[in-house]
Amino acid sequence: TGWPILADPLSGVRSDVRSVANFDVLLRHEGFANSHVPQAVLRFGRPPASKVLSMWVKNSGAPVIQVGGPGVIDPDRNVVVHCSADDVDAAIAQGFTGATGSRWAESWRTSWLEVDAIAEQTLSELLLAPELSEPTVARVVADAAPSNARVVVSSSMPVRDLEWFGGRRAAAHSNRGANGIDGVMSTSLGLALTGVPVIAVIGDLAFVHDSNALWGIGAHDVDLRIIVIDNDGGGIFSFLPQASELPSAEFERLFGTPHGTDLCAVAAAHGVEAVSVQDRDELIRELAIPGPRMIRVPSNRRRNVAVHELLVDEVRKAIG
Ligand SMILES: Cc1ncc(C[n+]2csc(CCOP(=O)(O)OP(=O)(O)O)c2C)c(N)n1
Structure with missing residues (x-):
């Protein structure tokens, strides 16, 4: 039309x-x-x-x-x-x-x-930089996921980053519902049980919320590759006005909600091998290894806001 x-x-x-x-x-x-x-x-x-x-x-x-x-x-x-x-x-x-x-x-x-x-x-050029950021993870997953793999993104920032920075190849499943962060590991595991490789991109809170889904995973032959973006709390809230308007301790207590959980240890407790990655190439290499595995990407909530602003600014300048 x-x-x-x-x-x-x-x-x-x-x-x-x-x-x-x-x-x-x-x-x-x-x-x-x-x-x-x-x-x-x-x-x-x-x-x-x-x-x-x-x-x-x-x-x-x-x-x-x-x-x-x-x-x-x-x-x-x-x-x-x-x-x-x-x-x-x-x-x-x-x-x-x-x-x-x-x-x-x-x-x-x-x-x-x-x-x-x-x-x-x-965006493609900027997201080639070696430093890992949450938008870079989205772009890497969109571009480097094996062609037969399905991607699942959790609510909060992973679904948004894939939508905003994932580029043309981004394709994923997501439980949108009422934006709940619950059940994402279970959904990913359910999809993997159909026999396809699954890449789950999930925030640390969403992972902790449903880590119980990993219980007994060893009994199943599943290729589930879990990328946990670990910014130690709810990164989405740093984009809201209260991030600058509330005293920082109060913001952290009410919105940031850092929990300090050792996510690799949580995975290991379920018999799932886990690694932390530091740069883009390492993420691409780890992503190519069949699961069940967990890849932890450390992030920082405040820096994440700055990265988003920079990317949007650069596009704004390029458009003119
Ligand atoms: C079941 C459920 N509980 C609480 C919320 C409120 N909530 C929305 S986003 C969010 C933070 C999610 O943090 P994380 O999964 O680490 O992702 P990030 O924000 O860092 O991308 C919370 C708690 C929700 N959406 N769903």
């Missing part, structure tokens, strides 16, 4: 040439966001994790046509029509072509894809 497709890693269409993978970072560029305001939004399934995207759609006042379910997913109260994918197929079969082929449609989509390509190139 000529409409740009803003595709998250859970959509399965992210690698399509018509997809815009870096939509979150693009929409943080005020000039781009303001000059690309939509008149209507067709949304398949539930919204991506990006708050920037949902606010941009909401503020545009554009009507949202939601395709598929489950149920009517309408957190921003802007869904005007709910229909099924079959309804869309039927409309196309009846000759609905939208603006396909029109000069307007082509230039609209191209204006997205050109800027997306700039963002993609900028």
Whole structure:
């Protein structure tokens, strides 16, 4: 139809040439966001994790046509029509072509894809740096996961980092539900029990929350490779205003919630081999080894915010 497709890693269409993978970072560029305001939004399934995207759609006042379910997913109260994918197929079969082929449609989509390509190139180069960061982990997983492997990302930052920095190849499963961090190890193990290699990318709190899923893992022949991003607490909260507005001790007690758990020891207690990695190449090497294994990536919550800001800034500069 000529409409740009803003595709998250859970959509399965992210690698399509018509997809815009870096939509979150693009929409943080005020000039781009303001000059690309939509008149209507067709949304398949539930919204991506990006708050920037949902606010941009909401503020545009554009009507949202939601395709598929489950149920009517309408957190921003802007869904005007709910229909099924079959309804869309039927409309196309009846000759609905939208603006396909029109000069307007082509230039609209191209204006997205050109800027997306700039963002993609900028991020790809920056994320090649040897230092490990949480966005780098997302990009490495998207690019270096074996082609037959499935990726599972936990709620909180892993699902967001894959969406924002994972690039075009990012594809994953995630229990989105109500953003719960629970059950991620169990989901990953369940998927691995189907016989496919699984790479689980999970925050330290989510890992600790469901580490019990590893109980008895040795009795199963599973290739489960667990990447735990260990920033010792809830890294997502450092992006919120309370991170700077509360006294640091109070913020840590209420939001950061550091626990100091020795995560490699937790894995070892379940008979799962565990290593800590220090740089990008080491992560790539470890990721190639079949599981069950755990790879711990040490991180720092405050530095993580700075890394995100730097990446977004560099893309902003590259777009101009
Ligand atoms: C079951 C459940 N309990 C609590 C929360 C609230 N919560 C949202 S994000 C978060 C922190 C998660 O920390 P971690 O898994 O280490 O990921 P990070 O934020 O560091 O990416 C918490 C506790 C939740 N979403 N789900």
